Amino acid sequence: xxxxxxxxxxxxxxxxxxxxxxxxxxxxxxxxxxxxxxxxxxxxxxxxxxxxxxxxxxxxxxxxxxxxxxxxxxxxxxxxxxxxxxxxxxxxxxxxxxxxxxxxxxxxxxxxxxxxxxxxxxxxxxxxxxxxxxxxxxxxxxxxxxxxxxxxxxxxxxxxxxxxxxxxxxxxxxxxxxxxxxxxxxxxxxxxxxxxxxxxxxxxxxxxxxxxxxxxxxxxxxxxxxxxxxxxxxxxxxxxxxxxxxxxxxxxxxxxxxxxxxxxxxxxxxxxxxxx
Amino acid sequence: xxxxxxxxxxxxxxxxxxxxxxxxxxxxxxxxxxxxxxxxxxxxxxxxxxxxxxxxxxxxxxxxxxxxxxxxxxxxxxxxxxxxxxxxxxxxxxxxxxxxxxxxxxxxxxxxxxxxxxxxxxxxxxxxxxxxxxxxxxxxxxxxxxxxxxxxxxxxxxxxxxxxxxxxxxxx
Numbered sequence: 001x002x003x004x005x006x007x008x009x010x011x012x013x014x015x016x017x018x019x020x021x022x023x024x025x026x027x028x029x030x031x032x033x034x035x036x037x038x039x040x041x042x043x044x045x046x047x048x049x050x051x052x053x054x055x056x057x058x059x060x061x062x063x064x065x066x067x068x069x070x071x072x073x074x075x076x077x078x079x080x081x082x083x084x085x086x087x088x089x090x091x092x093x094x095x096x097x098x099x100x101x102x103x104x105x106x107x108x109x110x111x112x113x114x115x116x117x118x119x120x121x122x123x124x125x126x127x128x129x130x131x132x133x134x135x136x137x138x139x140x141x142x143x144x145x146x147x148x149x150x151x152x153x154x155x156x157x158x159x160x161x162x163x164x165x166x167x168x169x170x171x172x173x174x175x176x177x178x179x180x181x182x183x184x185x186x187x188x189x190x191x192x193x194x195x196x197x198x199x200x201x202x203x204x205x206x207x208x209x210x211x212x213x214x215x216x217x218x219x220x221x222x223x224x225x226x227x228x229x230x231x232x233x234x235x236x237x238x239x240x241x242x243x244x245x246x247x248x249x250x251x252x253x254x255x256x257x258x259x260x261x262x263x264x265x266x267x268x269x270x271x272x273x274x275x276x
Numbered sequence: 277x278x279x280x281x282x283x284x285x286x287x288x289x290x291x292x293x294x295x296x297x298x299x300x301x302x303x304x305x306x307x308x309x310x311x312x313x314x315x316x317x318x319x320x321x322x323x324x325x326x327x328x329x330x331x332x333x334x335x336x337x338x339x340x341x342x343x344x345x346x347x348x349x350x351x352x353x354x355x356x357x358x359x360x361x362x363x364x365x366x367x368x369x370x371x372x373x374x375x376x377x378x379x380x381x382x383x384x385x386x387x388x389x390x391x392x393x394x395x396x397x398x399x400x401x402x403x404x405x406x407x408x409x410x411x412x413x414x415x416x417x418x419x420x421x422x423x424x425x426x427x428x429x430x431x432x433x434x435x436x437x438x439x440x441x442x443x444x445x446x447x448x
Contacts, residue, residue: 012331013331013334013363013366016334016335017334017359017360017363020334020355020356020359021356021360023352023355024355024356024359025352025412026352027345027351027352028350028351028352028356028412029352029415030351117349
């Protein structure tokens with residue numbers, strides 16, 4: 001016993017060192033999302049394949065959650081389907097549906113790399129140019145907006161997540177029509193800021209925020225989230241609004257890339273008037 | 277003892293705040309600049325007083341690292357590197373022992389042992405710290421090249437900061 005105590009007195013620091021290192025490393029292993037993104041350009045083929053493989057494995061553990069979300073999505077689509085006629089009637093007089101029945105088509109893709117804890121987060125998806133994905137297309141999932149395509153090669157694409165500070169998305173308050181733009185302030189991955197909503201707007205907590213459809217990237221009325229808090233900024237004529245995201249970026253699995261078939265046409269006419 | 281304790285607590289707070297409030301904000305995320313991490317906090321472990329025993333130093337390192345991890349939201353990464361640095365400190369001090377012995381009442385600073393000694397000693401400590409830190413951050417040696425690159429790049433910035441810290445605050 002005495003020897004044991006002596007041993008501890010003499011080598012206590014080594015035991016303590018090993019003990020604390022084990023704690024630290026298990027913390028690292030358990031809680032850190034891979035932050036290799038900075039130095040691994042995840043859109044290159046090799047690491048893309050690697051992530052794809054890892055993801056294949058990981059998917060088995062998420063099957064129940066995925067089937068839930070797919071079921072939800074089915075329900076939503078069915079609802080849309082049954083309500084199509086109403087939609088057609090309200091849209092009949094709109095400019096967009098006059099000579100084309102289809103404005104948006106969707107490409108499905110799987111998320112193979114994602115982060116939420118950096119200042120500027122990016123997502124890698126498993127489809128690229130060969131599947132028809134182009135730069136600057138919008139990306140959504142079943143519950144909301146995900147981001148905007150930044151880089152594309154043949155088989156992969158990198159999406160600037162909605163949790164990327166240079167992403168701004170044109171948004172509106174549902175049924176009230178006030179619009180602004182939504183962006184991330186870099187802190188909480190479940191919250192975004194809605195800016196440029198003018199002070200005479202009549203808004204309330206719990207109002208739903210949707211895409212405005214003003215940009216060519218997203219169709220109108222995709223849910224973004226709900227108003228969590230808002231206040232008037234000092235000496236400013238707009239509100240500061242915090243929006244609670246509807247979707248959970250940390251759990252993305254399948255996403256839809258929006259191909260706006262009339263984007264080029266809309267851009268062309270907008271650019272034609274830009275010099276005026 | 278009281279002055280040692282208050283000094284240590286003071287440095288603890290100052291270095292922690294400097295790191296998370298100032299240098300963390302400079303973390304660049306474009307191109308090659310991402311390799312340069314400005315880290316001033318290892319100075320805390322480097323200039324702990326001599327009379328503090330090994331166990332206390334390791335525990336302090338752990339506490340300091342865990343607090344940093346809270347701010348960096350990277351549980352365990354800083355803590356493991358700080359514990360490692362605290363653990364090797366007696367050995368490094370032994371290797372760099374100057375003419376004569378260390379005075380047990382002092383701290384290992386420029387004020388007591390001169391610039392050249394401090395430059396050597398802090399270089400070894402900082403390099404070991406950064407190498408360990410980036411290895412744990414990557415969590416595998418597959419990216420050894422990247423780890424070394426980050427270590428060297430960050431070493432340059434951090435080393436200058438720590439030396440500068442010595443000249444500005446001149447801790448005794």
